[in-house]
Amino acid sequence: MPQTILTLSTRGQGLYEFTDQAEAFVNASGREEGLFTVFVRHTSCSLLIQENADPDMGWVVHRAEGPDDMPAHIKAALTQVSIGIPVARGRLVLGTWQGLYLFEHRDRPHRREIVLHLST
Template identity: 60%
Template sequence: MRQASHRLTIATGGRGLTEVTDPVERWLAGQGVGEGLLTVFCRHTSASLIVQENADPDVQRDLEAFFARLAPESPGLYRHDAEGPDDMPAHIRAALTQTQLSIPVESGRMVLGTWQGLYLFEHRRRPQRREVALHLLGE
């Protein structure tokens, strides 16, 4: 059994989804592990990770619109606003999604469906630099 770990720094353009499938696949391909389990972990409380459709950009727009309705920016609605009006809504969005994913690895690649991609879901309005930790266990 082998283990490997790595950290990716992802620049986001602000609120929305940033696909990270390719940089994760590139790192994975260099590890020499054929079968195993990849853990992907977002080290932030106002961003998250999701596996989502990567074919139709309307899916991403609809997800963002849904979360805007679910956790709106609204003055006076939340106590926690230390970093601005998007602060607490970002925490709520992260709490409702995932900060850690476990993805099977077969033949040295993530076992994702045909239309699935791995995304960092940025919940803050402004561009951010986010860190994603990768841990691979396999042989």
Template identity: 90%
Template sequence: DMDWVVHRAEGPDDMPAHIKAALTQVSIGIPVARGRLMLGTWQGIYLYEHRDRPHRREIVLHLGS
């Protein structure tokens, strides 16, 4: 019986979301030069939400030199 791995505090999509977040990158460092992101031609930045239910997120940007 695997009831001990079922997380019921926030809904049925909460435990799968925790596992997916643990397996994917949660922060990223991107070089900036002359006020522009130094991304390659086919590179982009995507935010993927692992939860089924809509809710608010905060994105934090830190610029340092």
């Protein structure tokens, strides 16, 4: 199972975490090492790695570490052009507070397709 398509339903603009589904895909592959690649098949949303530890992590609400916290996250999101994550010991090598998100840019609900791929 080196590739699958994950479908996420959005409710409008915001961040939609799918770290658990990505980790489940890697785990089910049985591979210990490789490169996990994520690709979204739409032009009005994007993908990003972002903090997933703060319960206040809402769209432009996150200020737990000061007023410049959310602007810093937005800048990181805007410079992201692709996502490739190493896999080691059968797990995604994400940082302690990192998670994978679909970043929905549209106001109305959508069904978004995300391609998950694991190569050796």
